[in-house]
Amino acid sequence: MSAPQAPQAETSTVLEGIVAGVLEDLAARQAVTTELDLRAALDDVAAPLDPMPGFRAAASSVIAEVKRKSPSKGELADIPDPAALAAQYAAGGAGAISVLTERRRFNGSLEDLRAVRSAVDVPLLRKDFIVTEYQLLEARAAGADLALLIVASLPGDQLARLHDFARELGLTVLVEVHDEEETERAVEVGAELIGVNARNLKTLEVHPDTFGRLAPLVPADRVLVAESGIGGPADVQRYVDEGARVVLVGEALVKDGAPRDAVAAMTGLVKG
Template sequence: MTVLDDIIAGVREDLQARRLPQNAIEAAAREAVPARDAWLALGGGESDPALRVIAEIKRSSPSKGQLAGIGDPAALAEQYAAGGASVISVLTERRRFGGSLDDLDAVRARVDVPLLRKEFTVDEYQIWEARAHGADLILLIAAALDDAQLADFSALAHELGMNVLLETHTRDEIDRAAAVGARIIGVNVRNLKTLDVDRSVFGALAESIPDGAIAVAESGVRDLDDVSHYASQGAQALLVGEALVRTQDPQALLRDFRRVGTQAMTARRS
């Protein structure tokens, strides 16, 4: 069993333990405040180069173990918002990442920035659940889903007013993302089967992302050099967790990431 397989098995078990009747979760989703437009927040439709950051609230990870205590995720979200995060990602997977839907609720109550529910989505129920708890954007991982699931899950998310960050690792997965009309395509340079990171993967795959889709670099952002690297290779947005939760001043680091990334984007276009 790969790491991804193991995580998904745990996600399915935890989902069964908290699952509400379908009519109840659908009612909660439809009664929630309308979703914010994460595509626009990430620069969709804009021509001027400006790096966007999806700032992640992340306590731990399978590869690094404990990263940060984060006793008050809403307070951290406020710092992210003040630093100019375009989207805030809230991990809700419990076993490997130490997250919960309570974290999502707390952050939603405190900030107006669009929220990504960062979860291993393997069941339509999780999409209704994400909307019911105030998410504006969900994650779909191509490696974990077949083509029919990618299409059906994307359609349901859009029906509920949310956007989808469709995560890929290979050129074939980018083609599958394009086939379902994905408008926000992430390239995760971390192999979810081995947890190895190869930053060169993004540049090798970015040119395959369709025109008009937002290209998001995921994983491997340690410092300003990594930000500049990804932006120079075509990233329009970065998903950053570890570097932000480990720093003493996430607000300042976010500003630095945005500044350096925008400079690299501008240089690439000139």
């Protein structure tokens, strides 16, 4: 496997710092578990689940996130049992469940992903800062069905290479964009599932108008996911009206005392 490329110079210092930490932690894991070990582990993993039929339905789907903390908000929720939370999401009708696996800024882990996989039978997204093929192998070996690729952290041909490798593994790829140039790149690599993140990676501020600005740049045969700044059904409805089929929600759900009901309230909304 080729060495990961450094993020583009214009990428936010926040993102650069996160990716630097991710690579340090990755090196430690690679010293223990080789690529060959991961490939061997794939033989014992069930075939990946396909979330796209549900995501392509006319009504809104929710990717419900297991998320303990974030760089912008700090500690969000104490989640001692991610599997139990995921079970609540699944009972509420989540179309998929996202599990943060980045350790330093989000307090997540691959162990969380494995625990959730053992508890639910809905598609799982590995939410992390993936910049190498090794991480995609880790995702599949841990039972993930989807993987996140953030365009801002993948310069040159790295996005296309990782997108193609993920598809070879059977993973559905959520390609995340933040501006017009990134959206164009996502479309060009053939991304079927494109997430528009309203959070500015340079300031960590949320700009809800980002989705409406970028959505028209995405062909109608792709599926759009709205990310960040979603507090409840009213926000979901706004994004659905602007073309979202799917919403990815973390903070609002982990803080809600009734996550099952919260997911259900955001699911099944149609254009007004």
